[in-house]
Amino acid sequence: MDLPIDFATLRLIWWALLGVLLIGFALTDGFDLGVGSLLPFVAKTDEERRMVINTVGATWEGNQVWFILGGGAIFAAWPFVYAVSFSGFYLAMFLVLSALILRPVSFKYRSKRASPKWRSFWDWCLFIGGFVPALVFGVAVGNVLLGAPFRLDSDLRSFYDGNLLGLFTPFSLIAGLLSVAMLVLHGAAWLSVKAEKGPVLERARLYGTIAGVLALVLFAAGGLYMAYGGVGYRITGDLDIQGFSNPLRTTVESASGAWLDNYGRYPWMMIAPTLGFVGAVVGLSGMWLRSAPLAFGGSSISTVGIISTVGLSMFPFILPSSIDPQSSLTVWNASSSHLTLFIMLVCTLVFLPIVLIYTSWVYSVLWGRTSTAALKTNPDLY
Amino acid sequence: MIDLAVVDLSRLQFALTALYHFLFVPLTLGLSFMLVIMESIYVMTRRPIWRTITRFWGTLFGINFVLGVATGITMEFQFGMNWSYYSHYVGDIFGAPLAIEGLMAFFLEATFVGLMFFGWEKLKPSAHLFVTFMVALGTNLSAVWILIANGWMQNPVGAAFNPDSMRMEVTDFMAVIFNPVAQAKFVHTVSAGYVCASVFVLGVSAFYLLRGKHVGFAKRSMTVASAFGLAASLSVVVLGDQSGYALTDNQKMKLAALEAMWHTEPAPAGLTLIGIPSMKDRETHYGVHVPWVMGLIATRTIDKPVEGIFELVATAETRIESGVIAYDALEKVKANPADPVARGVFETHRRDLGYGLLLKRHVADPRLASPELIQQTAWETVPNVPALFWSFRIMAGVGMFMILFFATAFFLCTVRKHDTRWFLRLAVLAIPLPWIAIEFGWILAEFGRQPWAVEGVLPTFLGASSLTVPQLWATIIGFTALYGALAVVEVRLMLFAIKKGPFHEQETFAPAPEAPATTVAAPAVA
Numbered sequence: 001m002d003l004p005i006d007f008a009t010l011r012l013i014w015w016a017l018l019g020v021l022l023i024g025f026a027l028t029d030g031f032d033l034g035v036g037s038l039l040p041f042v043a044k045t046d047e048e049r050r051m052v053i054n055t056v057g058a059t060w061e062g063n064q065v066w067f068i069l070g071g072g073a074i075f076a077a078w079p080f081v082y083a084v085s086f087s088g089f090y091l092a093m094f095l096v097l098s099a100l101i102l103r104p105v106s107f108k109y110r111s112k113r114a115s116p117k118w119r120s121f122w123d124w125c126l127f128i129g130g131f132v133p134a135l136v137f138g139v140a141v142g143n144v145l146l147g148a149p150f151r152l153d154s155d156l157r158s159f160y161d162g163n164l165l166g167l168f169t170p171f172s173l174i175a176g177l178l179s180v181a182m183l184v185l186h187g188a189a190w191l192s193v194k195a196e197k198g199p200v201l202e203r204a205r206l207y208g209t210i211a212g213v214l215a216l217v218l219f220a221a222g223g224l225y226m227a228y229g230g231v232g233y234r235i236t237g238d239l240d241i242q243g244f245s246n247p248l249r250t251t252v253e254s255a256s257g258a259w260l261d262n263y264g265r266y267p268w269m270m271i272a273p274t275l276g277f278v279g280a281v282v283g284l285s286g287m288w289l290r291s292a293p294l295a296f297g298g299s300s301i302s303t304v305g306i307i308s309t310v311g312l313s314m315f316p317f318i319l320p321s322s323i324d325p326q327s328s329l330t331v332w333n334a335s336s337s338h339l340t341l342f343i344m345l346v347c348t349l350v351f352l353p354i355v356l357i358y359t360s361w362v363y364s365v366l367w368g369r370t371s372t373a374a375l376k377t378n379p380d381l382y
Numbered sequence: 383m384i385d386l387a388v389v390d391l392s393r394l395q396f397a398l399t400a401l402y403h404f405l406f407v408p409l410t411l412g413l414s415f416m417l418v419i420m421e422s423i424y425v426m427t428r429r430p431i432w433r434t435i436t437r438f439w440g441t442l443f444g445i446n447f448v449l450g451v452a453t454g455i456t457m458e459f460q461f462g463m464n465w466s467y468y469s470h471y472v473g474d475i476f477g478a479p480l481a482i483e484g485l486m487a488f489f490l491e492a493t494f495v496g497l498m499f500f501g502w503e504k505l506k507p508s509a510h511l512f513v514t515f516m517v518a519l520g521t522n523l524s525a526v527w528i529l530i531a532n533g534w535m536q537n538p539v540g541a542a543f544n545p546d547s548m549r550m551e552v553t554d555f556m557a558v559i560f561n562p563v564a565q566a567k568f569v570h571t572v573s574a575g576y577v578c579a580s581v582f583v584l585g586v587s588a589f590y591l592l593r594g595k596h597v598g599f600a601k602r603s604m605t606v607a608s609a610f611g612l613a614a615s616l617s618v619v620v621l622g623d624q625s626g627y628a629l630t631d632n633q634k635m636k637l638a639a640l641e642a643m644w645h646t647e648p649a650p651a652g653l654t655l656i657g658i659p660s661m662k663d664r665e666t667h668y669g670v671h672v673p674w675v676m677g678l679i680a681t682r683t684i685d686k687p688v689e690g691i692f693e694l695v696a697t698a699e700t701r702i703e704s705g706v707i708a709y710d711a712l713e714k715v716k717a718n719p720a721d722p723v724a725r726g727v728f729e730t731h732r733r734d735l736g737y738g739l740l741l742k743r744h745v746a747d748p749r750l751a752s753p754e755l756i757q758q759t760a761w762e763t764v765p766n767v768p769a770l771f772w773s774f775r776i777m778a779g780v781g782m783f784m785i786l787f788f789a790t791a792f793f794l795c796t797v798r799k800h801d802t803r804w805f806l807r808l809a810v811l812a813i814p815l816p817w818i819a820i821e822f823g824w825i826l827a828e829f830g831r832q833p834w835a836v837e838g839v840l841p842t843f844l845g846a847s848s849l850t851v852p853q854l855w856a857t858i859i860g861f862t863a864l865y866g867a868l869a870v871v872e873v874r875l876m877l878f879a880i881k882k883g884p885f886h887e888q889e890t891f892a893p894a895p896e897a898p899a900t901t902v903a904a905p906a907v908a
Binding site: 098 | 856
């Protein structure tokens with residue numbers, strides 16, 4: 001069947017859409033995770049905690065779909081990546097899933113009982129449900145940059161040589177903490193938009209400022225490690241970007257510093273790390289100046305910049321292999337078939353705008369700060 | 383070689399997490415539409431009692447809904463975690479419906495569900511009804527796509543194996559979407575969800591009526607549930623799952639196994655009502671037969687035969703032999719992708735490749751299998767007959783009972799005898815029944831699919847990830863502990879909410895707008 005878009009272009013589009021989904025997840029569910037991580041620290045009394053929870057109470061469920069959809073889209077468009085990464089990072093995935101399973105339940109069940117012990121228990125579950133995924137996602141991205149210890153046999157079955165503790169290296173911890181700092185800044189920025197003015201907001205400003213500074217430092221440290229830490233991979237030999245998806249038909253070598261190659265070749269890509277830094281600085285100034293739009297806008301830009309930096313640095317790699325570079329998964333060898341990518345693109349072009357329209361409508365209906373006073377009169381709040 | 387302990391534990395984990403997930407899904411599917419019905423009555427009549435009814439069942443819906451969402455997260459990622467080779471092998475087809483489900487359905491339901499709970503004061507009644515309807519639409523569309531994915535595992539249409547990428551690739555996406563097995567499954571599954579929710583609403587209302595509490599509320603809820611339940615229970619059985627059973631060898635095998643029909647009978651085949659099937663003796667002892675019925679149900683004709691297990695095993699044997707030829711050709715293509723002869727041979731035998739792979743359970747290279755091994759492997763295409771036989775009877779028995787049950791309920795509501803005590807007691811006792819039938823239905827569908835992950839394409843044991851036994855025990859124990867604890871919490875919160883009743887919230891919050899700030903309010907409840 002003749003399709004209007006060629007295979008290589010579709011692969012490129014789906015690589016970009018993968019980025020869009022990850023950024024969508026980080027921008028929306030990201031502040032939910034950040035608010036969860038901040039909950040025990042910015043809110044002390046039960047009233048304050050309920051107020052903080054209700055700033056995301058009505059929308060976290062929809063935001064979380066970005067994560068689910070991310071899983072589904074990787075499955076559909078990058079089945080190799082789905083198969084290799086989730087089985088390889090097996091116990092790390094289990095940690096994330098457990099934390100994310102606790103989160104919906106905690107939101108819904110926390111305020112169903114008056115007992116302080118009951119409520120405190122679920123508050124900590126909300127903290128775990130925010131902090132653990134934020135950390136593990138970052139650690140996972142760090143490991144993707146380093147290369148994962150897997151190899152493919154001639155049936156393209158993947159074998160993995162690592163373990164859970166092996167995921168925690170100095171570089172991946174930098175990435176993990178950067179992810180936490182980035183999302184905590186974003187969460188604090190959300191509270192500056194949505195929480196009522198008062199002590200909670202002041203504490204959020206404090207923690208947001210700390211997180212913003214940490215994000216700047218860790219992002220710079222990660223960049224230095226990529227330059228001098230001896231990481232990176234490079235494709236050698238012929239490349240058939242229109243060919244069948246079979247990773248074993250590409251030759252790859254590990255090459256120190258190769259993650260910076262793209263910035264030399266395509267200088268415009270420098271815009272991504274620049275946004276990462278500038279956004280965080282804008283976010284911080286929003287915190288100092290008590291400007292909610294600056295804080296939230298800045299943390300959003302920073303998030304977009306940081307995630308794009310990872311993707312652009314690695315291009316065309318998606319998941320390199322550290323023990324058998326030959327098995328590395330790239331944009332050109334790990335996608336679905338031409339037809340599937342095309343069908344999925346059509347579906348995305350039809351449905352994603354609809355999703356964005358009704359999501360905006362829901363946010364506009366719920367517009368306005370959440371107040372502690374409303375907790376006494378509105379039976380619908382958590 | 384594949385570690386079969388890892389395969390068995392992966393299957394155990396999938397069964398546990400999927401069956402657990404599906405304790406919450408049916409109630410979500412059905413209750414969401416019942417909320418739409420209840421709220422529509424409110425919007426049309428503007429009588430506050432209907433608002434109370436909608437909000438109360440909405441509270442119970444919410445407690446159930448979050449666990450469906452939470453356990454659904456596991457389902458979306460578990461294929462990659464535990465079934466890595468499966469994900470690679472069929473991801474090109476199987477991934478698409480899962481992604482579309484997220485995009486088209488889950489986004490809809492999850493985005494609007496927050497507004498459904500939080501938007502009562504912010505929206506006009508008609509706008510809120512629209513939101514509730516979007517939630518119901520989203521949940522049911524979600525079922526469409528998940529069952530398209532599952533239907534493809536039962537009847538893998540519209541796809542072919544590509545020797546260059548060593549996986550199945552889509553050839554006709556429309557065939558995947560309009561897979562007749564998927565359509566039958568969708569109607570069957572959502573109808574079962576509607577029955578489940580009706581039994582739940584009816585049972586809880588009956589509990590209130592037995593106690594003489596919230597009588598007006600309970601009678602109205604009971605009326606909605608009995609009408610909705612009667613329609614749904616008829617739909618489950620009449621538009622049931624049967625229509626897809628004549629399509630593939632495995633579906634035929636599943637039918638033969640659930641009926642314990644060892645040999646092909648002359649058309650129209652009879653039905654074994656009850657008996658004791660034995661895998662060892664390959665026959666059914668003490669069978670009670672009803673002539674004709676089976677042929678009518680399975681083929682909807684009186685002249686087509688229904689194939690028996692022995693005959694289907696013989697077919698499987700030929701297909702395994704052909705599969706070995708396909709496997710040999712594929713190995714040659716792998717060694718030399720340009721070999722035209724091997725590619726030609728592979729094309730001829732491609733549809734039997736999966737049968738050849740079945741031999742990998744016993745030998746690393748299927749080409750070395752002896753005729754005895756091929757025969758033994760052919761018998762391994764028979765799923766566990768007694769398990770299927772009894773699962774089917776439990777499921778179908780409950781299904782038939784549900785029709786009688788709702789017909790009675792509908793009759794009693796129509797003649798305004800809501801307070802018939804024997805029926806109310808029965809209604810409370812009947813609450814667990816739909817869950818039992820639904821879980822056995824899934825056991826029938828998926829256990830009956832064995833030894834295949836995807837019918838005729840990929841054996842289950844080949845689909846697993848290269849994990850270790852300790853890793854699997856860690857997650858099985860972890861999920862079991864987490865899920866077990868959440869189940870206890872869930873049931874207790876449900877009972878707590880039911881005990882407090884539908885008017886609790888109004889007693890707590892009604893005077894709020896005029897009340898002075900010093901009023902000591904009871905703890906608020908969402």
